[in-house]
Structures are given as C-alpha cells and as structure tokens.
Amino acid sequence: MAAPSSKQGDKPAAEPAKPETSQQQEKSAAALEEDDEFEDFPVEDWPAEETEAAAATTTTGGGNGTTTQHLWEESWDDDDTTDDFSTQLREELKKVEASKRR
C-alpha cells in the first residue's frame, strides 16, 4: 500500500497495510484538530504579483509552461500491469477461464 511518503511509481497492493493504518489514523485525527474555519484575512488587499496567478502568467513564455499546468494531470492512466492488484486480477482471470474449459 502506498504510504503517504511513498515515491511516485510505488504500487499499492490491494491489501490494507495493517502496521501503517494506526499511524495514518493518528494523522487523520491530527488533521481533524486543525481549525477549519475560513478566517478573515489579516489584510484587505495584496498585489497580484504575490500570487500564483501572476507567477503563472510570467512563466508562460519561459518554455516550461505555466505553473498551473504542473499541478494537475489530465492523462493519468497507468499502463503498468506488474503491480500486485494487476497480478491478482491476471491470476483470477486465468483460473476462471481454466475452470470454464474443464
């Protein structure tokens, strides 16, 4: 299973990982304790240059695309079928097909 700190490419297995569960629950609880009210901002206004919207516009011509584009993935399909979940599905398909041929 993918731990929160796992690197990209790590494949999560279908099984819930038991040792990590309690640790993650603690994390969830910690998140719950945070103050969730959308507080009034301490200042009324700020210059657009301080924001990401401005940064995105300035990097457009830089050849690397805008900042915003790096944040979201539109084509995210995973073609790797060597992960645990795929392996389990493959074995199941094989067994079911074999049982039908019998």
Place this chain on the structure above:
Amino acid sequence: MALTAQFLTSIRGFLKALDGETLRDWLKVEPPLPQQYFDLAAELKKAYQDNAAIERLIEACLPEEDDVPEGQGTTWPGFAAFMKDYFEYWRDVDFNDLLGAHQLLTALTNSCATAFNNPTYGTIMLETSISLCSSLSKLTMTLNKRADLIRKLAALHAGDEERKSVIEVTAEIMQKFFITCLTDRSSPRYAQPTGKKIGVYIFANKTLKLLTMNHKSYMAAQLLTNVMAKSPPLSYYPAAQRVTYLYFLGRFHVNHTHYSRAAECFQEAYSQTPPHFQNHRRLILTYLIACNMLRGLLPSQALLQRPEAQSMAPCYAQLAQSIRTGNYVLFQHTIKQHEPWLRSKGLPLLTGLQYSLRALLWRSLARRTFLLTYVPPAGDESRRAATLELRHLETTMRYVQRRLEGYMPAPRVAPKGRQAGINSMLLKAVANSAGPGSADSTLVPPPGGPRRLPPDEGLLMGNMQVTAEHVEGVVASLIDQDFLHGYIAHSQGVFAIMGTKQKGSAVSAGWPPPSEAIAQRTAEPFVPGWVKEE
C-alpha cells in the same frame, strides 16, 4: 458632564466630520473593553432605567441639524433610534447570559440596519455595520453550539407561527445590510464601487460564512440570485473579499453537486491567495483537489508535496492511485480510513467522493481488464475491431466484490520437494480447506463467512452480487458518459472499440481522458453567483 452626555457629544462630532471609522471604534459592543464602557453601563443602570429618559437624553445631545454644509453630516431619526438601542444594550447586557446578550445584540444590529439604510447619511454607518455583523455572527455561532440554550430559545418561541433558527434570523439581518449595499445608487453597476456599494461582498461573505459553517448554505440561493442580478463584478473588490467569496461560492456549489463550477471557484481562489496564507490555501486546496478529481483531473506529485497539501496528501494520493489503476479495494479502504477527516470537511464532500468517483474507478477497472486480456488478432482477422470481452470484466468485478467482502487470495501450494522443512501435507490441507469456491477462483472466503457490507460499500451496493447484466449496464453507462469510446455488441458479449486507427492504439481509442468528456458535458458560459466584467 455625565459620561452619557460626553459620549453622545463625541458621537455628534464624528457624524459631523463624516468619520465612520472612529464612529465604529467608539460604538463597541463586546470585550475587550476600556473601563469607560463599564462606567457608561453603570451610569445607564443608575439613571436611565426608563427608556423614555434615554430618548430625551439623545434628543438633547444629538439634535438633527438643518442646512448641513457640504462635506459634513448630522444625525437622522434612524440613527437616534439606533443610539437609543445602543444605550439600552449597555444598560441591560450581561456577558454571562449568552441568550440575553444575543437578543440585545440582535435588536441593536437590526436597528443599525435601519439606520444604515438612510440614503443621505447611512453610508457613515458602513464600518459600524461591518463590526456589529461580525460580533453578531460570532455570538450566533457560539450560541448555536449550546444545545441547552437553543432548547430554551425554542421554548420561548414555541407559540410563533414561523419558527426560525438563530442562524436563519442572523443571516436575514445580515442580508438587510447586503441588500442596502447592493441597491445603493452612488455608482453604476459596471464601475469602481463607491458609497455603500463597497460593502456588497463584505456582507455577502459574512452571510455565506455563517450559513456554510452551520450546514445551511442552501439558504444562500436568494443571496446569490441577487448578486447575479445586481452586483458589480467581483474583480472590482479587494483580494481578501474576492478569495473569501469564491471559497464560499465553491462550497455552495459542492453542496449542490456542481463540482465543475465549484472547481472553477476554488481554482481562482487558490491562485489568488499568496503562499504565506498557508491555512487559507490549505482549506481551499482541500476542496479544489476533491472537485478536480471529480472532473477527471488528478493532483500531481508536485502539488501534493506543497506545504499546504500535507494534511490531505495521505488521503488524496491514495484515492488518485486507486483511480489510476481501477483498484476499487484500495479506493474503499482509503474512504473508510479517512472517513472522519473527510466528514469533518462536510458530508457533501464525503458523499461526492464516495459515489461520484465510482464511474472513474469502473472505467479504469475496465481498462485494466482490457490490458490484461486483449490479444490482438493475427492474419486475416487483424482488421477486426479490438474488443473487451464482458465476461472478463465480470470476472474482475466479481473478484473486487469478493475482496470487499473479506475474501483473501488462497495460500499457494509450494512445488513438491522445493522447500525443505515445510510439511507438504499441511499445505495441501490448507489449500483443500479453502472450500468449494476455490475451484473457479483464487480467493477463499474469510473464516467467519463474507462480511455484511453497508449499502455505501461494495462494488455496486452492499453485498449485491455482480451479474452479466450489471456489467453490461456499467459499460453502457460509461459509454453514455463518453468515458468509453465504442459500442456493446450484445450478442457477442463484447465492448467493441471504435477509432483505433486514428488514435494509434485500441486502449487510447477506447478510453479517452475523462476530463475532456466531463469538460464538454459541464461547459457553461458562466458560474452562477460569480459576476465577471462585461
């Protein structure tokens, strides 16, 4: 001179000088307070138990002046009535009696709304109105959390024809200020706002916050309709107001399952909030990622590594991974594991993710099944359309359903003679005890029998078993949503892919990126509630 008279004389001076800020600073209603306010309260208690006496005092100290020169102000009847309520408030308020204080502050804020509504002089009350609404809103939220006091209040109003909650009553009062600002004629709609128009989004934000934080954002529909009808564009207002408004407008749209509208609001709010407001960015991002996932956009690693994303990354990274691979088991596990956290962000967010992400999971599971089973035909057959056999999808869907019910992969029997020291008879016995289900499945049932699943778990619903009809229904619905490109050949039991040649591969032809399909389906000329420049 008595303190009450001194106070009114000063107030008269601020009105004359049109100094709204100092007026606000003087018209305090809540702690922390300088000693003078307690002295003022003591004097009022002692000498002004009679309301008529207060009225006479105000008439004497705050006379309405005729022929006011340009650039100066004076009192007006609405303001005199407000000051009378203000003195009554200080005479009667007891900060230990929450219910009583709330009733007095409600009356005072109502009176302020009437004074603010004066077309000639009302504008000077803008800052005071903002301050009073903030105090009232805060007190209302505190009161609303006290079930004992709410019950007491309900008993007091038991005979009323229309019983309203404290949240509703406060929201209605705040909307009076909003309407006064919205209908102010000091500047045209599509011009930099002046006069009371400055306050449109301040009061809209206060109302939206109160309603959203108390699970009543559905009551904001009328306010948003009014914004659309009359408000100046949001871009004319300061950044803090813009971001706050877009955040609460986004929350409103999430609550009404308009995830694409909500995502647009959150995206704009997020990109307009500087990085040093990390707490605000964290809250906005919590909803932005969820809404973007629901419209087929997954957060990148770079985004999840940002400091403001740390509290949500464990949940969202796993959800994204389950969507990528069609791993429904991981998906359900993640939702259950993070349910308290998701619930704390509002039930609409939890249920949105729980139910509306399913189509993306089904799509990915169908894609995975295709990748695992499709063998391109050779020779003369090579021009035939690529297909996904529905019975294969039925197998993988059943597998997932069983895993959700607690079935586990059967232990493998080691090849003979390979592993010294392991009792092969024991391994055989374990394998045999797997039960009759093991002949056509790699899974064995859990020792106590399959888990009873609640309706929100399970691939379809609870323990409902997957049938061929369900599979065909799921595929048909995915085709209808443009998540799959092709058609069902019912008699052959396959999903046939169209456009393989143009796209270069069967899998990219059959499974176009869902974000495109969702964007086409949800495209709108504008987001309701968000006024843009003409």
